[in-house]
Amino acid sequence: MRDGIFALATAPGRAAVAVVRLSGSHVGEALINLAGALPAPRLATLRRLKDADGATIDQALVLWFEGPASYTGEDSAELHLHGGRAVVERVMLRLGELGLRLAEPGEFTRRAFENGKLDLAQAEAVADLVDAETALQAKQALDQLGGALSRRYESWRESLLEALALLEAAVDFPDEDLPEDVAARAHPAMTMLLGELREALADAERGRRVRDGYRIALIGAPNAGKSSLLNALVERDAAIVTAIPGTTRDVVEVPLVLGGYKVLLADTAGVRKTSDEVESEGVRRARRWAEEADLRLWVVDSHGADSAWREARDLVRSTDLLLMNKSDLPGQALELEFEGERIACSTWNSADMDHLRGRLTDRVVDALSGADFPAATRLRHLDSLAEARDALTRALSTKPELIEVMAEEVRLAARALARVTGRIDPEAVLGKVFSSFCIGK
Structure with missing residues (x-):
């Protein structure tokens, strides 16, 4: 069993209750010194926690989890303290005196992975669940924690291993009484x-x-009304609005929830040619953010007297939305050629904003909803998928007489998929995965 660790599992600061988690070697011994005796496993027990000189630190609920029947697979405990800072600091100081050390970010979940309690994809789901801001983010994380992603990759890996068994049989036992087409039987799968x-x-x-x-x-x-639209959509003054062109110099990102999904709505600098160094940098950032966005809202002053709207035309795709803004103003509106959907709107008209918010919600739901669990929730999953696809493509294009080469490519594909769950080569990704965790998880 590894060295003992502890961490505050609840948010720091004044609170009604603070939870300190412990795991590893000497946790039982430390608990006896702190609380007098070990409570029955998994039974919350009221105990008086004492300092080295016998002075009472706090009266707390103590839970004891004997390994391997614990989150980490090691001897573990939880102390449910009164949430005052003085109490928490004194308890943590005492745990340090008893030979335990402060845990590193994600160390509890890393130990759970290393002790076989979770695979790597499930461990990542723990962090995603902690970070979830919407119900659908939480659902995706919970499904992944329950093994949905792992089962999908393991099913693919098992299919590859079955194909690999046929190929290796043809390689290793050429003189045995095997069907002549044993290697070819792997191709359909x-x-x-x-x-x-x-x-x-x-x-x-x-x-x-x-x-x-x-x-x-x-x-x-500039002055097409982007900042006003942002404020109207998020229903607060998130961006500065003035009549001065070029007021927005940087990207203003505002999170909101549409259809249960997290959305990042960005107000960007007005796109135009300028000699102002600061504004030029804002335009550059606007272009970069727009190019990487999932959806662009091309905002045009529908009653603009000049052709300034043309400056952003190259950023727009046919799947984007054209917003003919300031539609409440009198006079002839501009006529623009655009293949995609266009919406006339005014930030002063609540019905217009409700309609626009509804169309954005439809777009988000159409893009993010799906019947199957997604095959990737992180970039490393995407990389492993692409690596497996490329190896399998090479395998299927290999000449039939080069069965050894074909088998090696299938083996590489299987290894790529196995890395998602951490079945092989976990050390290369463990530091990156767990460094993003909060202390106490």
Whole structure:
């Protein structure tokens, strides 16, 4: 059993209750010194916690989890303290005196992975669940924690291993009484799996968008009304609005929830040619954010007297939305050629804003909803999928007489999929995965 660790599992600061978690070697001994005796396993017990000189630190609920029947698979405990800072600091100081050390970020979940309580994809789901801001983010994380992602990758890996067994039989036992087409029998399963991997890659961004947020950029010329639209959509003064062109100099990102999904709505600098160094940098950032966005809202002053709207035209795609803004103003509106959907709107008209918010919600739900669990929720999943697809593609294009080469490519594909759950080569990714965790998880 590894060295003992402890951490505050609840948010720091004044609170009604604070929870300190312990795991590893000497936890039982430390608990006896602190609370007098070990309570019955998994039974919350009221105990008086004492300092080295016998002075009472706190009266707390103590829970004892004997390994391996614990979250980490080690001897573990939880102390439910009164949440005053003095009490928490004194308890943690005492635990240090008893030979335990402060845990590193994600160390509890890392130990759970290393002790076989979770695979790597499930461990990542723990962090995603802690970070979830919407119900659908939480649902995706809970499904992944329950093994949905792991089962999908393991099913693909098992299919590859079955194909690999046929190929290796042809390589290792050429003189045995085996069917002549034993290697060829692996091809249908490999071809079917390659199709599934390609479909999964096409859909892979959906899981990442649910986790990180669907990105919508407001783009257009200065004074087209982008900042006013942002404020109207989020129903607060998130961006500064003035009549001075070029007021917005940087990207203003505002999170909101549409259809149960997290969305990042960005107000960007007005796109135009300028000699102002600061504004030029704002335009550059606006273009970069717009190019990487999932959806662009091209905001045009529908009664603009000049052709400033043309400056942002190259950023727009046919799948984006054209917003003919300031539609409440009198006079002839501009006529623009645009293949995609266009909406006339005014930030002063609540019905217009409700309609626009509804159309954005439809777009987000259409993009992020799906019947199947997404094949990737992080970039490393996407990389492993692509690596497996490429290896399997090479295997199927290998000449039949080069069975050893074909088998090696299938083996590489299986290894790529196994890395998602941490079945092989986990050390290369463990530090990156767990460094993003909060202390106490």
